[in-house]
Amino acid sequence: MAKEPNRVELLQGxxxxxxxxxxxxxxxxxxxITKHIQRTSDDMLRVDHGSLYPALHRLERQxxxxxxxxxxxxGREMKFYRLxxxxxxxxxxxxxxxxxxxxxxxxxxxxx
Amino acid sequence: MWRRxxxxxxxxxxxxxxxxxxxxxxxxxxVTPDExxxxxxxxxxxxxxxxxxxxxxxxxxxxxxxxxxxxxxVRMLRKSPVxxxxxxxxxxxxxxxxxxxxxxxxxxxxxxxxxxxPDRLVLFGAGKWGGITDDLPNRSWQLFSYPFYRHVQQxxxxxxxxxxxxxxENDVRAVVSGNNQSEPVSARLVSGTYxxxxxxxxxxxxxxxxxxxxxxxxxxxx
Numbered sequence: 001m002a003k004e005p006n007r008v009e010l011l012q013g014x015x016x017x018x019x020x021x022x023x024x025x026x027x028x029x030x031x032x033i034t035k036h037i038q039r040t041s042d043d044m045l046r047v048d049h050g051s052l053y054p055a056l057h058r059l060e061r062q063x064x065x066x067x068x069x070x071x072x073x074x075g076r077e078m079k080f081y082r083l084x085x086x087x088x089x090x091x092x093x094x095x096x097x098x099x100x101x102x103x104x105x106x107x108x109x110x111x112x
Numbered sequence: 113m114w115r116r117x118x119x120x121x122x123x124x125x126x127x128x129x130x131x132x133x134x135x136x137x138x139x140x141x142x143v144t145p146d147e148x149x150x151x152x153x154x155x156x157x158x159x160x161x162x163x164x165x166x167x168x169x170x171x172x173x174x175x176x177x178x179x180x181x182x183x184x185x186v187r188m189l190r191k192s193p194v195x196x197x198x199x200x201x202x203x204x205x206x207x208x209x210x211x212x213x214x215x216x217x218x219x220x221x222x223x224x225x226x227x228x229x230p231d232r233l234v235l236f237g238a239g240k241w242g243g244i245t246d247d248l249p250n251r252s253w254q255l256f257s258y259p260f261y262r263h264v265q266q267x268x269x270x271x272x273x274x275x276x277x278x279x280x281e282n283d284v285r286a287v288v289s290g291n292n293q294s295e296p297v298s299a300r301l302v303s304g305t306y307x308x309x310x311x312x313x314x315x316x317x318x319x320x321x322x323x324x325x326x327x328x329x330x331x332x333x334x
Contacts, residue, residue: 029126029129029130029133030126030130031129031130031133031134035137048157049130049155049156049157049162050157050158050161050162050165053123053126053127053162053163053165053166054162054165054166054168054169056166057123057166057169057170058169061169061170061171076129076132076133077125077129078126078129078133079122079125079126079129
């Protein structure tokens with residue numbers, strides 16, 4: 001897949017967090033999750049489908065998300081994923097890990 | 113397996129739905145209806161690869177791979193029957209020889225005697241000679257006379273009990289109660305302390321103890 005130069009690759013391990021965060025707004029299907037992440041990142045982040053579906057199924061196996069077939073507003077049957085209680089807790093864990101990582105990188109790049 | 117099939121269909125449906133939505137997006141973005149399916153597929157990536165990686169998340173892949181390997185092995189073995197025959201034969205011989213050796217070792221060394229405390233049992237002599245004391249095969253301590261046994265048994269301060277058995281086995285015929293016909297049995301004279309020292313009981317009948325030595329009894333043991 002050719003990538004536009006102004007797009008950045010997702011950091012390893014951040015996709016789970018982004019998926020959980022996206023599902024915080026309500027149940028969503030895989031396509032919607034992709035679009036949401038792309039839109040909210042002003043098209044900077046592109047979710048690779050090769051990692052999205054494995055990630056979704058992995059998260060489901062860990063019971064952080066649950067899935068259900070549901071109709072969209074336009075009547076199409078799609079598999080919707082929803083955040084579980086354990087998923088909410090996991091989101092907090094990942095978020096704090098991310099913050100630590102980001103601040104650590106910032107300190108390295110711009111020592112006080 | 114049935115559940116797995118359903119999950120595969122589920123994944124198939126999930127990805128198809130995704131592609132359809134993507135197609136719509138492409139059309140809305142101005143791609144011609146003919147081109148839209150291809151554009152959607154291009155945007156999605158390698159469908160089969162993605163399915164494969166997703167399936168790995170279910171955690172059954174190792175089992176599935178084992179099945180594939182086994183099927184492959186059977187196919188390859190079928191292709192070269194001579195090699196297979198030789199391999200199977202050498203394996204069979206190897207396993208057979210090992211089993212034989214182990215059964216022997218098990219019987220001789222590992223399996224303990226069917227008595228109460230086999231580890232406290234001591235055998236005087238080699239236990240393989242039969243005959244009378246005056247006729248020692250190699251003049252060594254192999255056979256002991258009954259008076260000698262009585263002496264050891266009465267003066268014994270080391271063992272918790274001493275028992276003796278006749279060195280020769282007698283093949284006799286006996287009628288086991290309930291049967292009309294006599295059958296060949298192995299009989300052996302043993303000392304009155306025999307059962308108490310070994311700590312074993314008879315399968316049927318009664319066993320004798322020291323004081324009852326004067327009353328002859330036939331018992332069935334084993």
